[in-house]
Amino acid sequence: MINAIAPALPLHTAGKYVAAAYIVLLLLVVVYAAALAVRVAGMQRDIAALADAEAAAEEEQ
């Protein structure tokens, strides 16, 4: 049944589908890395703000 519905595709036809599927995997990793980078950058900003507040408090004392 599958044979009738889906005969073997030649490389030039199947290639784009295979490439698209592997690009999905690549995108998964890249998007995750980008999201991670955004979160780490946010944390770095928070740490800098905390350090500034700490320094200001020490100066006041």
Place this chain on the structure above:
Amino acid sequence: MIHQSRSSSRGLWIQTVATVALLGVSLALVFFYAPLEAEQGFLQKIFYVHVPLAIVSLGAFVVGGLFAIQQLRTRSAEWDMRSCAVIDLGLAFAVAALICGSIWAKGSWGHWWVWNEPTLVSFLIIILLYAVYRPLRRSVEDPERQARFASVFAIVGAVFVPLNFIAVRASSAYLHPRVLGASSQLPGEMALTFLVSLAAMTLLFCTLYRFEIGVRRARASLRALRRRASRREQAAAAIAPAAPEASA
């Protein structure tokens, strides 16, 4: 503590390198070692990314349920964080598996989606089920209640996943080829390539999970530091007006 953190980050670095290497090996096997499948030809190469993604995502949902059981037993925020991280990543892998499967379906069957295919529809139901997990967490403000509700949800989901898998396999009318079990007809080279791809995908998941947990722990520590700083500020503000009265 610092020594432990350094050895942990070194371990993560080694794991990341191992993940990249194993992904490279699996891609080499897929494109240069595994033979072309007789019926689908080159298009069948999608199988080595689609099926491992789906298996890892379903496994992640079950692991998320096991972590949730630990959370309910210990009431620990750490287990809640682990369960949440595993489920979030599992959902990302499941969506990627669904997109890959849809691309494969278009190339193979000529349609992006086939509604009378039980494997596809059941997988979509699982994704929709877990898509509710995040909104559920956000709808509860109290952290303890949030963790408890999320854990119960994760356990129910983890029970549903294998039941769903068994129900679909028991179904008679399907187009999807069976990969696991006695009905699998993968030749040796294809089976080896598939197993290496599955191992690579599992390792990728574990590495991303460790990064995720690292970021979540750091964020939790930062939140605790911020709370401590704001308490100190409040205490200082409370003492400051009292000082002139004391001197008077």
